Structures are given as structure tokens and as C-alpha cells.
Amino acid sequence: MSSYVVTGAAKGIGLEFVTQLSANSANTVFAIVRNKSTATQLSALSRTNIIVLEADVTDAKTLKRAATEVSKTTGGKLDYLINNAGKTNHPGFTIDGFPTTEALEHDLLDNFKTNTIGVIHSTNAFLPLLKNGVAKKVVSLSSALADTDITVASQVVGEPSYAISKAAINMVVAKYAAQYMAEGFTFLAICPGMVKTSMLPTGPDAVEELKMLTEAAARVAPDFKGPHLA
Ligand SMILES: NC(=O)c1ccc[n+]([C@@H]2O[C@H](COP(=O)([O-])OP(=O)(O)OC[C@H]3O[C@@H](n4cnc5c(N)ncnc54)[C@H](OP(=O)(O)O)[C@@H]3O)[C@@H](O)[C@H]2O)c1
Numbered sequence: 001m002s003s004y005v006v007t008g009a010a011k012g013i014g015l016e017f018v019t020q021l022s023a024n025s026a027n028t029v030f031a032i033v034r035n036k037s038t039a040t041q042l043s044a045l046s047r048t049n050i051i052v053l054e055a056d057v058t059d060a061k062t063l064k065r066a067a068t069e070v071s072k073t074t075g076g077k078l079d080y081l082i083n084n085a086g087k088t089n090h091p092g093f094t095i096d097g098f099p100t101t102e103a104l105e106h107d108l109l110d111n112f113k114t115n116t117i118g119v120i121h122s123t124n125a126f127l128p129l130l131k132n133g134v135a136k137k138v139v140s141l142s143s144a145l146a147d148t149d150i151t152v153a154s155q156v157v158g159e160p161s162y163a164i165s166k167a168a169i170n171m172v173v174a175k176y177a178a179q180y181m182a183e184g185f186t187f188l189a190i191c192p193g194m195v196k197t198s199m200l201p202t203g204p205d206a207v208e209e210l211k212m213l214t215e216a217a218a219r220v221a222p223d224f225k226g227p228h229l230a
Helices: 011-021 041-044 060-074 101-132 148-154 160-182 206-220
Strands: 003-007 029-032 049-056 078-083 137-141 185-190
Touching: 003 011, 003 060, 003 101, 011 029, 011 041, 029 060, 029 160, 049 060, 060 101, 078 101, 101 137, 101 160, 137 160, 148 206, 160 185
Parallel strands: 003 029, 003 078, 029 049, 078 137, 137 185
Antiparallel strands: none
16 A cells, blocks of 8 residues: 655646546545645545645645645655646747746746745655655656757747756756665656646647647657647
8 A cells, every 4th residue: 555645636647646546445645736626626536545635835834734634644654745736837938038027037936936946845845754655756747848958959949937947856856866865765857748738838829839849849759749638
């Protein structure tokens, strides 16, 4: 029997992690959402081994409260943490193309706060429990857009703040790995591929943005046909 915490579990890839992990009734899955009352797809799963907790990854206090709740159920242990919560604002500008300096700074800091600092707050909140767990595994969702070689080869010029914040996650993961490998921990940054969730562009420019991303992906992966369905 293993215990899992998944952040950003209300929809998209996080919801799919919870769905698949909780299919094994021996697992206990703690699904972290910002708002329980709007997490309807999660509640529709209606499985007794899913425990839904509220936390915002930009607010360390709420994550510590969630960790206390997990601890009460598991006796102070956790096996796996999946840092899945993330965001992008789809600004539609290149790194030098924002209309104002303020708009650029806002987008950079906003992405960094959720995507990078959020992973640090979440990992720090659950580390004391993970140390008592058996698996000692922490998976954080990064992105191919954070890869320097892929960025240059595919010529993806959009989503600068998102890409930078996800590249920073890779270093966050390396820092934890360096510190905790001697204690048997595995820290991993993964990219799920391009998945059709609310993360992908949906605004008026969505078709153009998706076309641009698909063309860029095809430059480095000629077999690429488009995003997976969530
Ligand atoms: N989809 C892709 O193609 C793709 C590619 C590479 C990497 N990823 C990464 O995969 C992860 C999951 O993305 P997704 O595609 O499933 O996107 P999604 O459908 O938009 O889901 C993102 C989840 O993160 C949650 N979230 C956002 N800000 C949060 C905060 N401050 N505190 C707590 N939760 C927060 C959202 O909560 P609400 O439900 O409350 O909005 C939502 O449940 C992200 O880290 C993303 O960057 C996705």
C-alpha cells in the first residue's frame, strides 16, 4: 500500500494521476485542489481511497495545513509527492515584445510564483512526511519548453515566462536531489508531452498559438501529430 499527494488535482493531468493511482484500492491518494466545491470531476470519482484537501501552492501555510491533515491519516508518512499544479497566462508575446516593462515583470513573477516557488513550498511542506515514507519519491511537472536545446532547435519564441519558470524547476529538483540522495530519495522533473488540457491556449488566438506550438514540436520530433487528449 502506497500513499500519494497530487497537487493541482481538480482537472487535467493532475485529475488523471489521481484517477489512475486510486484505481488500485490499496493506494491512498490525497488530491490537493484550490477549491473543493468546484472540483466536480474529482468528487464524481467518488472513491473512498481519495481524500480531497484544499491548498494553494503560492501559499505555504495552506500546504503545511494540508500536510498536517495527511499526517493524521497516514501516521506521519507519505510515499510519493507529485508536484503537478502549474499555470501559464498565454501572454502571446515574445520575451522582448511585451507592451510594457510592467506587463513583462508581472508575467515573469506570476509564473515564477506558482510554477517554481510553488514546487518549493509544496516539497518543503511534505518532506518531513516523505522522510518517514518507504518510496521517498518526488515528481515535479516541468516542460519540454524548459529545455534549452529544444527551445533553440524548435525556435519556440512564445511563452517566455512559463518556459523560464519551468527551467527553474529543473534546478529546484537538482538541488533537492543533491541534498537528499544519501537518504534514498529520488527527485524527478518530467514533461508529460503536449496534452490537450486547459493549459493549452483557448483564447481568440488559440488556433494560431496551437499551430505555432505544433509546428515547433514537429521541428524536433518529425512524427509529432498534435496534442494528446487529456
Ligand atoms: N498540458 C500540457 O501540454 C503540458 C505540457 C508540459 C507540462 N505541463 C504541466 O503539467 C501540469 C498540469 O497541467 P495541465 O495541463 O493538467 O493543466 P490544467 O488542466 O490547467 O491544470 C492545472 C492545475 O493546476 C492547478 N493550479 C494552478 N495554480 C495553482 C495554485 N496556485 N495552487 C494550487 N493549484 C494550482 C489548477 O487548479 P484549478 O483547477 O483551481 O484551476 C489545475 O488543477 C502543469 O504543471 C503544467 O505546466 C502540461
